[in-house]
Amino acid sequence: VTRNWSTFGLDLYVEIDLAAGRRVGLERAMRAAVCDGRLAPGSRLPSTRALAAELGLARGTVSAAYDQLIAEGYLTARRGSGTAVADLPTQPSATAEPTPVDVTPQHDLRPGLPDVAAFPTAAWLRSTRRVLTTAPSGVYGTCDPQGRIELRTALAHYLGRTRGVAATPDRIVITSGFYQAIGLLAGVLCDTRTTVIAMEDPGHDLYRVVVRRAGLTVVPLPVDHRGARIHRLSGAEVGAVVVTPAHQYPTGAVLHPRRRHALRDWAWASGGLVIEDDYDGEYRYDRHSVGALQGLTPDHVAYLGTASKTLGPALRLGWMVLPPRLVGPVAEAKRHADLYTEALGQLILADLIATHGYDRHIRASRLRYRRRRDLLLARLGPGPDQPLPGMAVHGVAAGLHALITLPAGGPSEREVLTACTREGIGVRGLAELWHTRGEHPHGILVGYAAPTEHAYPAALDALASLLTNFDRETKRRPVI
Amino acid sequence: VTRNWSTFGLDLYVEIDLAAGRRVGLERAMRAAVCDGRLAPGSRLPSTRALAAELGLARGTVSAAYDQLIAEGYLTARRGSGTAVADLPTQPSATAEPTPVDVTPQHDLRPGLPDVAAFPTAAWLRSTRRVLTTAPSGVYGTCDPQGRIELRTALAHYLGRTRGVAATPDRIVITSGFYQAIGLLAGVLCDTRTTVIAMEDPGHDLYRVVVRRAGLTVVPLPVDHRGARIHRLSGAEVGAVVVTPAHQYPTGAVLHPRRRHALRDWAWASGGLVIEDDYDGEYRYDRHSVGALQGLTPDHVAYLGTASKTLGPALRLGWMVLPPRLVGPVAEAKRHADLYTEALGQLILADLIATHGYDRHIRASRLRYRRRRDLLLARLGPGPDQPLPGMAVHGVAAGLHALITLPAGGPSEREVLTACTREGIGVRGLAELWHTRGEHPHGILVGYAAPTEHAYPAALDALASLLTNFDRETKRRPVI
Numbered sequence: 001v002t003r004n005w006s007t008f009g010l011d012l013y014v015e016i017d018l019a020a021g022r023r024v025g026l027e028r029a030m031r032a033a034v035c036d037g038r039l040a041p042g043s044r045l046p047s048t049r050a051l052a053a054e055l056g057l058a059r060g061t062v063s064a065a066y067d068q069l070i071a072e073g074y075l076t077a078r079r080g081s082g083t084a085v086a087d088l089p090t091q092p093s094a095t096a097e098p099t100p101v102d103v104t105p106q107h108d109l110r111p112g113l114p115d116v117a118a119f120p121t122a123a124w125l126r127s128t129r130r131v132l133t134t135a136p137s138g139v140y141g142t143c144d145p146q147g148r149i150e151l152r153t154a155l156a157h158y159l160g161r162t163r164g165v166a167a168t169p170d171r172i173v174i175t176s177g178f179y180q181a182i183g184l185l186a187g188v189l190c191d192t193r194t195t196v197i198a199m200e201d202p203g204h205d206l207y208r209v210v211v212r213r214a215g216l217t218v219v220p221l222p223v224d225h226r227g228a229r230i231h232r233l234s235g236a237e238v239g240a241v242v243v244t245p246a247h248q249y250p251t252g253a254v255l256h257p258r259r260r261h262a263l264r265d266w267a268w269a270s271g272g273l274v275i276e277d278d279y280d281g282e283y284r285y286d287r288h289s290v291g292a293l294q295g296l297t298p299d300h301v302a303y304l305g306t307a308s309k310t311l312g313p314a315l316r317l318g319w320m321v322l323p324p325r326l327v328g329p330v331a332e333a334k335r336h337a338d339l340y341t342e343a344l345g346q347l348i349l350a351d352l353i354a355t356h357g358y359d360r361h362i363r364a365s366r367l368r369y370r371r372r373r374d375l376l377l378a379r380l381g382p383g384p385d386q387p388l389p390g391m392a393v394h395g396v397a398a399g400l401h402a403l404i405t406l407p408a409g410g411p412s413e414r415e416v417l418t419a420c421t422r423e424g425i426g427v428r429g430l431a432e433l434w435h436t437r438g439e440h441p442h443g444i445l446v447g448y449a450a451p452t453e454h455a456y457p458a459a460l461d462a463l464a465s466l467l468t469n470f471d472r473e474t475k476r477r478p479v480i
Numbered sequence: 481v482t483r484n485w486s487t488f489g490l491d492l493y494v495e496i497d498l499a500a501g502r503r504v505g506l507e508r509a510m511r512a513a514v515c516d517g518r519l520a521p522g523s524r525l526p527s528t529r530a531l532a533a534e535l536g537l538a539r540g541t542v543s544a545a546y547d548q549l550i551a552e553g554y555l556t557a558r559r560g561s562g563t564a565v566a567d568l569p570t571q572p573s574a575t576a577e578p579t580p581v582d583v584t585p586q587h588d589l590r591p592g593l594p595d596v597a598a599f600p601t602a603a604w605l606r607s608t609r610r611v612l613t614t615a616p617s618g619v620y621g622t623c624d625p626q627g628r629i630e631l632r633t634a635l636a637h638y639l640g641r642t643r644g645v646a647a648t649p650d651r652i653v654i655t656s657g658f659y660q661a662i663g664l665l666a667g668v669l670c671d672t673r674t675t676v677i678a679m680e681d682p683g684h685d686l687y688r689v690v691v692r693r694a695g696l697t698v699v700p701l702p703v704d705h706r707g708a709r710i711h712r713l714s715g716a717e718v719g720a721v722v723v724t725p726a727h728q729y730p731t732g733a734v735l736h737p738r739r740r741h742a743l744r745d746w747a748w749a750s751g752g753l754v755i756e757d758d759y760d761g762e763y764r765y766d767r768h769s770v771g772a773l774q775g776l777t778p779d780h781v782a783y784l785g786t787a788s789k790t791l792g793p794a795l796r797l798g799w800m801v802l803p804p805r806l807v808g809p810v811a812e813a814k815r816h817a818d819l820y821t822e823a824l825g826q827l828i829l830a831d832l833i834a835t836h837g838y839d840r841h842i843r844a845s846r847l848r849y850r851r852r853r854d855l856l857l858a859r860l861g862p863g864p865d866q867p868l869p870g871m872a873v874h875g876v877a878a879g880l881h882a883l884i885t886l887p888a889g890g891p892s893e894r895e896v897l898t899a900c901t902r903e904g905i906g907v908r909g910l911a912e913l914w915h916t917r918g919e920h921p922h923g924i925l926v927g928y929a930a931p932t933e934h935a936y937p938a939a940l941d942a943l944a945s946l947l948t949n950f951d952r953e954t955k956r957r958p959v960i
Contacts, residue, residue, distance in 0.1 A: 031644060031775070071737045072644060073744060073776040086741075086776075104618065116620035121612050128608050132601050137932075138584065140596035140792030164511060164552060176656055176796075180818035213816060257551045261566075264553060295511070296553040296566075312620030314823035316656075336693055338660040342822050343794035452617075 022057055026065045034074045034085055041087040045075065105426030107459035111250070111401035111447035112279075116312045118368065118453075120352075120361045124311075127351040128344075135347060143343045145335040146327070147174025147319075150350040155319055158353050159305065163281055164291030166298040167321045173330050176341045178279065178306040178318040182207055182242070184333045185275060185302055186214035188326065194239030194273070200228050202433035202440075204249050204277075207242065216240075220435040223248055227255035230262040233272075240273040241266075245293045246281045250403050250433055250445050252395010254290055263293065267300035273323070274301045280309050282362050284398040285370045299323045307349060309400060309449075310362055315345055369400060372448040372456055376402055379464050380446075387467035400449040403430070406442040411470040413442035419470070420444075425462050502537055506545045514554045514565055521567040525555065585906030587939035591730070591881035591927035592759075596792045598848065598933075600832075600841045604791075607831040608824075615827060623823045625815040626807070627654025627799075630830040635799055638833050639785070643761055644771030646778040647801045653810050656821045658759065658786040658798040662687055662722070664813045665755060665782055666694035668806065674719030674753070680708050682913035682920075684729050684757075687722065696720075700915040703728055707735035710742040713752075720753040721746075725773045726761045730883050730913055730925050732875010734770055743773065747780035753803070754781045760789050760879040762842050765850045779803045787829060789880060789929075790842055795825055849880060852928040852936055856882055859944045860926075867947035880929040883910070886922040891950040893922035899946050900924075905939065 033039040045051070048066060052059040066083055069075040076086045131139075139148075146152065152169035159165035175181040189197065194216065199208055201220035208218050221241060222229045227248050233241060243263065245255035255263070267274050276293050284290075294303035303321040311317075322330060334340065352358045373396050380386065380402075381393050390407025406413060417429045430443035451459050513519040525531070528546060532539040546563055549555040556566045611619075619628075626632065632649035639645035655661040669677065674696065679688055681700035688698050701721060702709045707728050713721060723743065725735035735743070747754050756773050764770075774783035783801040791797075802810060814820065832838045853876050860866065860882075861873050870887025886893060897909045910923035931939050 031771075035646065035775075068771075071740070072771040073737065073740050073773075076741075104621075113621060117617040119617060119620040125609060125612050128612075129605060132605050132608075137597040137599060140599040140794045141584075141593060141930075142793050166515065176818040176822065183817065210816060257553070260551070260553050261556075291511070291548075291552040293553070295515070313622050313819070314620045316818065316820070316822040336690060337663065337817065338656040338796065339793070340796070342656065342796040342825055345822055345824065450621075 023061045023065050023068075026055070026057065026062065027068055030065065030069055031072075031074055034069075039085045041085050043085045044081070045083045045085065047082060106424030107462045108426050108450040108455070109446050109448065109459050109463060110426040110450055111428055111445040112309070113447060113450040114309050114312060114365065114400065115368070115449050115452060116314075118361075118365060119312055120357060123352060123357040123361065124348060127348045127355065127357065130351055131344065131347045139343055139347060143340040143346075145173075145331045145340045146170075147172065147341055148343055148346040148350065151319075151346040151353075154350040154353040158358070159292070159303070159321065163278065163305075164295040165303055165321055166295050167303075171298075171321050171324065171327060173320045173322060173327065173334060174341050174346055175318040175320065175334065176338065177313070177316040178277075178304060178308060179206070179210060180316075180337065181304050181306075181318045181320050182275070182277075183210045183214060184330055184337060185304075185320065185326075186211045186216055187333050188329045189240055189273065190215040191329065196236070196238050196240075198233060198236070198238045198241040199435075200243060200248065201435045202250055202430060203242070203244075203435075205432050207277075208435070211242075218435070223251055223253065225251070225253050227253045227259055228263075230259045230266060233263075233266050233270075238270075238272060240275060242275040242277060243293075244277045244279065246278055246284075246290050247395065247398040249277070249279065250395070250401070250428075250430065252397070252399060252401075252403055254397070255293070260293060260296065264297045264300070267297060272300075273326075276301050276303045278303060278305050280399040281305070282310055283366055283369055283400060285366070285373055286397045294321060302326065310358070310365065311349075315349070317341070317345055317349055368453070369449055373402070375457065376446065376448050376460060379460050380404065380467075387464045388471045391467070401445050401447040404444050404446055405430075406444070410474060413444065416442075416444055416467070416470070419466050420463070423462055423466055425459065425466065426450075427463070503541045503545050503548075506535070506537065506542065507548055510545065510549055511552075511554055514549075519565045521565050523565045524561070525563045525565065527562060586904030587942045588906045588930040588935070589926045589928065589939050589943060590906040590930055591908055591925040592789070593927060593930040594789050594792060594845065594880065595848070595929050595932060596794075598841075598845060599792055600837060603832060603837040603841065604828060607828045607835065607837065610831055611824065611827045619823055619827060623820040623826075625653075625811045625820045626650075627652065627821055628823055628826040628830065631799075631826040631833075634830040634833040638838070639772070639783070639801065643758065643785075644775040645783050645801055646775050647783075651778075651801050651804065651807060653800045653802060653807065653814060654821050654826055655798040655800065655814065656818065657793065657796040658757075658784060658788060659686070659690060660796075660817065661784050661786075661798045661800050662755070662757075663690045663694060664810055664817060665784075665800065665806075666691040666696055667813050668809045669720055669753065670695040671809065676716070676718050676720075678713060678716070678718045678721040679915075680723060680728060681915045682730055682910060683722070683724075683915075685912050687757075688915070691722070698915070703731055703733065705731075705733050707733045707739055708743075710739045710746060713743075713746050713750075718750075718752060720755060722755040722757060723773075724757045724759065726758055726764075726770050727875065727878040729757070729759065730875075730881070730908075730910065732877070732879060732881075732883055734877070735773075740773060740776065744777045744780070747777060752780075753806075756781050756783045758783060758785050761785070762790055763846055763849055763880060764878040765846070765853055766877045774801060782806065790838070790845065791829075795829070797821070797825055797829055848933070849929055853882070855937065856926065856928050856940060859940050860884065860947075867944045868951045871947070881925050881927040884924050884926055885910075886924070890954060893924065896922075896924055896947070896950070899950070900943070903942055903946055905942050905946065906930075907943070 048059050048063040052062040070077050073086055075083050077083050149169060151174055152172040155172055156167040156169050159167045196219055197211055197216045198219050198221040200223050212218055221232055228243050263274060278292055292303055294301040305319050307315050307317040388410055392405045394403040396402045413429050413431055420427050428445040434440050528539050528543040532542045546555060550557050553566055555563050557563050629649055631654055632652040635652055636647040636649050639647045676699055677691055677696045678699050678701040680703050692698055701712055708723050743754060758772055772783055774781040785799050787795050787797040868890055872885045874883040876882045893909050893911055900907050908925040914920050
């Protein structure tokens with residue numbers, strides 16, 4: 001219903017939504033008119049009697065609407081001078097600063113992402129139905145900061161069985177993803193005596209940021225083809241170290257058995273904490289999986305895992321298996337961060353693990369990623385057809401990405417990345433993963449999990465032909 | 481298959497799970513034996529040839545298993561002296577420090593919790609199915625730190641329509657619950673020039689904790705029957721203030737219109753930020769809802785809401801509607817906390833709002849809670865049957881709880897709480913909600929939403945008879 005009102009110099013087209021009731025409709029219409037400036041600040045309104053007559057409403061309705069809008073501050077009542085529009089600031093424009101958003105590149109070869117098109121929708125939906133129809137209503141209420149016991153129990157079995165982790169449910173804390181886990185842990189370390197933490201160099205740059213924000217000083221732990229160079233820890237005042245023993249990020253190296261022992265010995269001797277980042281431990285192709293370091297010395301290792309690489313980062317489900325002394329402080333830090341992690345996702349994942357749907361999904365993914373890894377090696381690996389002679393592919397025995405180092409005399413990392421951006425190919429550069437700028441090997445990280453099955457070969461072809469072009473250019477350059 | 485082996489002084493009952501393959505089965509069996517101490521540290525193992533013969537396995541299988549366990553650190557290979565069990569620390573006992581867990585009391589009258597037995601399971605499941613079957617697979621991948629655009633769009637409409645909030649999707653940040661929202665906001669304020677924040681006294685004690693942890697200094701803002709005493713802000717160096725204008729927590733007072741204006745004027749004059757905690761704005765019984773303060777002056781108010789009181793805290797879904805200048809910094813803080821909030825729950829809630837299932841649920845809840853409120857007034861309100869003459873019931877025009885103040889000369893708050901604990905009645909005391917200890921009115925908060933429909937009358941009866949007993953005792957005391 002639309003009405004017009006033109007009393008006391010005001011001429012206003014008011015759209016009253018009668019479905020919401022006369023009074024509510026009038027209030028909304030007036031709020032809108034005040035907000036968008038049709039009713040200017042300071043304008044005197046008609047008397048309730050006049051407006052009621054004008055609109056064909058009961059006077060009490062108009063009067064109640066005025067009272068409500070006065071209470072909310074849209075109108076002001078001045079003794080002796082009736083009701084007027086309050087002096088409101090201008091309404092928000094749509095110019096709020098936009099935050100940067102990841103845009104999916106045409107050829108998505110970014111590392112660290114699984115193929116979310118393979119998300120096990122049907123299995124997840126079945127587990128959801130089971131959880132929602134069988135769980136007691138208490139599951140919608142409050143939850144232990146450590147996380148739901150159902151998921152902690154399922155994970156204790158699963159991680160013991162598949163990763164050799166010595167886990168009991170009371171040692172596990174569920175977090176809203178891996179990133180929160182490392183942040184909480186860094187905060188707890190900071191609250192205790194730890195000030196210096198060693199992190200692999202090169203290593204995950206975002207984790208350095210979150211650890212520094214918590215207040216710790218980060219020192220680099222160099223990496224070679226046998227993984228982190230553990231002997232560099234001794235002598236330093238390092239209280240904790242973050243490592244990726246199963247598949248070093250980004251080089252893909254496996255921590256050598258002697259270094260595993262050296263790391264354990266370091267923890268025993270110094271009392272320091274080893275933070276084991278098992279980010280893609282589920283994916284091994286050429287040999288049997290390397291069990292978690294945590295199983296060797298569970299009282300000195302915080303084991304961190306995630307569903308982001310198996311199901312998808314959208315679920316925000318991560319977990320820590322902790323030495324007993326850290327469980328209380330970490331759970332307390334979790335409580336102060338966000339009380340506890342969303343519970344339905346926890347229960348659904350617990351059901352998926354218990355009914356072996358999680359295993360089935362990982363097995364199927366492993367086969368698919370292995371084929372993709374093989375295709376990557378065929379297109380980019382050594383051989384007469386290698387796009388850029390001298391380039392090398394590393395770390396492909398496991399995980400979801402390969403490290404490609406660029407040959408001396410060929411294009412620089414910056415040149416390749418610029419060309420990739422131009423061609424809509426999403427890869428990562430190695431440069432920002434080092435702790436410091438300087439003379440480092442040039443390389444790019446190529447993820448082979450993110451694209452859909454049918455988009456992957458084309459993405460690989462696009463990258464290969466881009467690299468081939470660099471080779472042609474190099475050859476075309478006149479030798480001086 | 482179980483085998484026994486007793487070579488080289490070792491006598492061991494090994495259970496090999498052949499379903500996992502011979503080698504894997506042998507590895508697991510040996511890991512388990514090392515971990516639980518059946519294979520003691522330092523024990524020499526049989527040669528691969530001997531063990532292979534003993535177990536009827538190929539020598540290569542045993543050899544591969546040994547290599548794997550050496551790599552994992554369970555065994556050590558000593559040149560010239562064969563393979564031995566490594567020196568592992570003892571396994572974790574089940575004595576990890578347990579974290580405190582909320583235990584649901586027999587009569588659950590705790591404030592701040594909805595009736596989770598009324599969770600709209602069928603509607604949630606329908607929305608889940610719609611989301612999982614229609615959403616593009618990208619939803620399982622990464623998400624904007626601000627939250628899914630689907631939920632921000634649905635909330636912008638919903639909050640504008642029901643709470644008079646001036647919201648556009650680009651002003652909204654989705655958080656993992658209300659608690660995280662206030663923590664992130666406090667952190668951002670701390671990063672800018674704000675050092676002092678005013679909070680209602682009495683007010684939510686946990687929020688004071690999280691705000692202090694972020695680094696802000698908290699000053700008390702006194703409360704009376706007209707809500708927060710806003711004039712106390714002027715002159716102070718306060719940079720932000722947290723208020724509950726629609727239904728003050730815990731007193732239930734509605735912020736008086738003059739004070740709403742005074743608060744807006746304070747924000748305009750000082751440039752300070754008003755943090756509007758609209759924790760139970762959906763529930764009003766006796767009069768039309770008071771619109772959000774934010775609608776009055778959106779560039780000076782951060783509006784905070786949650787699904788915890790409408791659907792359940794387990795979902796961990798909260799939202800902020802922010803002045804444009806704060807959107808970027810808050811989204812960045814969110815990114816550093818946990819990247820973004822779990823996305824499936826966001827999409828399901830967006831669907832529930834868009835299909836009006838959320839409105840239907842709230843309307844049904846409002847009716848149910850109103851009946852409960854009426855029953856509470858009938859049992860505990862003024863009248864000849866009031867259990868404890870002189871007690872008063874406050875703040876029942878809205879929300880999910882009532883404040884009951886205890887009469888002078890009657891039992892103390894402590895005495896009532898002790899008796900409640902003894903009788904299994906969950907209520908909250910007023911004492912810890914004050915900023916400082918001292919002479920404060922004694923009272924208890926009685927939530928009427930948490931119990932199931934059929935449990936609620938009995939809970940109320942239990943509380944009423946407990947209070948009646950105090951009255952009898954008082955009367956029985958001899959007058960001296």
